[in-house]
Amino acid sequence: MVIQLELPYPPSVNHYWGQHGKFKYLGKKGKIFRQEVMEKVAEAGLKALEGNLAMHVALYPPDRRKRDVDNVLKPLLDACEHAGCYLNDAQISELHILRRDVIKGGACHIVILTLDSPL
Numbered sequence: 001m002v003i004q005l006e007l008p009y010p011p012s013v014n015h016y017w018g019q020h021g022k023f024k025y026l027g028k029k030g031k032i033f034r035q036e037v038m039e040k041v042a043e044a045g046l047k048a049l050e051g052n053l054a055m056h057v058a059l060y061p062p063d064r065r066k067r068d069v070d071n072v073l074k075p076l077l078d079a080c081e082h083a084g085c086y087l088n089d090a091q092i093s094e095l096h097i098l099r100r101d102v103i104k105g106g107a108c109h110i111v112i113l114t115l116d117s118p119l
Contacts, residue, residue, distance in 0.1 A: 001049050002113045003085055008036050009062055009072070009106025016075035034079045041083040049086045052115045054094035061099065062106030069097050076108065085112055 010016075011029040018027035026034065057076065061067055077089040086092070093115060 002111065003044075003046055003049060004111050005037075005040050005044065005085075005109070007040055007076075007108040007110060008033065009060065009108055010076040010079070012067075012071040013074050014071065016078075030075060033075060034082055037079040038083040041080075041085060046085060048084050049091070049112060049114055051091065052093040053086055053091045054096070054113055054115055055092050056096045056098075056111040058098045058100050058109040060101065060103040060107040060109070062102065062104070064102055067099075069099055072108075073097065076110070080110070080112070 011027075011033050016027060016030035016033070018025050018030075055077075057073070059069060059072065073095070077092065080086065081089045092112075
């Protein structure tokens, strides 16, 4: 089984979560991103993958500012889990990340596959 999606560029972990004292919550940008991912998954009619997974991520930043690729991974993995791509992001045993060219508005292309699936 394979899932392929084109998603918006994820918010950084700094903008995905908000915090009030000790209370942590999903921030405004996090809610918007999570909803967009849920809509893409629903449109594609995808079912949650089971077992050990590999995930390939191609990030297309919205501008030329310096960005750490790891700052958008947790929001991306959490949103994909919440949208039903897989049961738990702990299933991901392989993770491949590529930073690509800047495109207006940014984008994120993902491929998630069970480890026994051919690429």
